Amino acid sequence: MSDLFVQWIAPARRRRVADTLALALPPLLAATAIGWRFFGPIAATAAALLGIGIALLIARQRAALHDLPWLVRSLDAARPDLEDSSALLFGGDAPLSRLQSLQRRRIAARLDQGGPQDLVPPWSTRTLLILGLTAAALIAAALLWPRAGEGPPALAPSSEGLPARPGIPRLVAQNLRILPTAYTGLPVRDSATLDARVPQGSRLEWTLRFDPQATAPRLLMLGGQPLALRRDGANWIASRTADAAFLYRVDPAAGRGPTPPLHRIDAVADAPPQVKALTDSLTLVRPGQHGWSPAFAATDDYGVATTARLRVTLAIGEGENVSFSEREIPVGGTGPARDRRFAPRLDFASFGFAAGGDMVVQLIIRDNRSPSPQEARGPSLILRWPSPKQPESSGLTGMVNTTLPAYFRSQRQIIIDIEKLLKQRRALAPDRYLARSAAIGGDQQILRGRYSQFLGGESEGQPELPTSDAEAHSDNDGHDHGPPPSSPNVFGEKEDVLAEFGHPHDESPASSLDPETRAILKQAVDEMWQSERELKTGHPDAALPFAYRALRFIKEVQQATRIFLSRVGPELPPIDAGRRMTGKREGLASRQLELTPVERQDGPAAAAWRALGAGPDAIWGPINLGPLDAWVRANTARLPDALALSGVIDAVRRDPACASCRAKLRAQLWTAMERPLGQPARRRPADGPGTRYLRAIGGGGS
Structure with a gap:
């Protein structure tokens, strides 16, 4: 059933x-x-x-x-x-x-x-x-039903504030529609004012109405080509893309009426994404650990891409016998688009990571800008697996203090750091690039001071470990090296550093090298000085050849068969006792340095500033502001507010007798010009005893 x-x-x-x-x-x-x-x-x-x-x-x-x-x-x-x-x-x-x-x-x-x-x-x-x-x-x-930003907009009353004149068209209603690019995710919006701050690349649409009806209204771009409006019933419409900030005014009567006020459009550039590490910069492997999950936070004003790249660098070995391998793997993020988290899981076995090595990871992300997404690289995080042969450090500070100087302060490592910095030049900000170059220059200075000790110079740094440029020395080379040291080597002693690349045959601190080896070592120190100078001035590309030549000279010293040391001290030039305390100045050159004028590029701004003042260079009538306009366009990047300055220049050009406009322009120029350099202080005049002394040594008597 x-x-x-x-x-x-x-x-x-x-x-x-x-x-x-x-x-x-x-x-x-x-x-x-x-x-x-x-x-x-x-x-x-x-x-x-x-x-x-x-x-x-x-x-x-x-x-x-x-x-x-x-x-x-x-x-x-x-x-x-x-x-x-x-x-x-x-x-x-x-x-x-x-x-x-x-x-x-x-x-x-x-x-x-x-x-x-x-x-x-x-x-x-x-x-x-x-x-x-x-x-x-x-x-x-x-x-x-029209959505926001679609259909005919609702016009707002004009805020131009111009008086009505018979037969002269004037703006009575207005609307500015802002259509951001799709990747920003921002909605279309209408602005009742003609001034706006919009994302760069947004499309702007003006809808204007005039009374009486205009015949050929235009949008006059300050310093650019005018933009014509097209008629749509009782309204006039124009559109353009906001690729850069600009100033403009609405001209309904082709210049026949009063001058309309300026309006400003600021184009906000898309900021590059930012990456912040949520894990310590140096981490030690714990016993029983088989993987690592470094964490990063990526933020952007309009959103970060859902996937990123993780650069993994493995350093296996000790000292300078280190082998490097590098690979990139895709990783996925979680969280909202504007604040994503990346925490990939790295398995040691899949990467071949073992004891005695370092794993360095760096996250590379992109934002959602289309086209040409912007790329940013995060800080490098180091995972260190201490070798069983070395005692483990009790903390991060001890590890850094005992390991990093030997790693960074060899001539070969300085060359590696310079080449790495040159590869990252395009991705670094100018101030960050200069700071990195100066830091490498500091390492070069410490190394130069270490080798300068054997040339009679003073040590300029206080490094804690010797360099790894020198090669080990065997015990069966036919030379007596004495008994083994009873205490560990102390950095700074010439005998200990010299033992890295030669055979000390004397214990005197006043010993010197043989002339041939000394000449080679001096050439190495000279090349280090040139490399240091270029690095500290922000030119690592120019420092690289000097660094390579310094390394070549150091290798020549290492390959020397024998270094003889003598017991004599440095030979100083003899002192002419007959000339001492006589006041004779024959053969002495003048030490006075000639002062040269500093070339400045604020000439048009300074001339306009003086012309707008009340001094002897003041001009009370119309001023030629053409050179000042060109100066503003050439220095837009470094000026605090180039658009505001251009607007004040336009106001003075249209009304040269406007005292408030002139004062405002003069104030803007004062903040825009480069600050003057400090003048050298004059030497104080000699007093009575000093005057008599100078007269005596000059042969003028008392």
């Missing part, structure tokens, strides 16, 4: 599900259209999925109403020949009396005279028609 029940109930249930989905379709389409129109495709998709889910749930509940009681009631009402006994047909295997069995056989033969389709409920035609018409009206209203 269960099969018979399913056979009679299935058509009704299918009709109820189809009817429910048909009734849900019009509201679902209306909700999707409204969501897409006013909230975007994401909202439309969410509304569609939610509507489908609700419709399926309701259809299932309505289909479940067609159960056994419903079937019995429907058959008894539709089939009088069943004599209200249809329940006997679907009673299952329950035992029946003799009379019930007889009645069941009688109506079973009559059941085949009809079919399950007789019990299918009708379609909800009227309800479906009402819902369809309502949904069509809602969809049409949603499509025709």
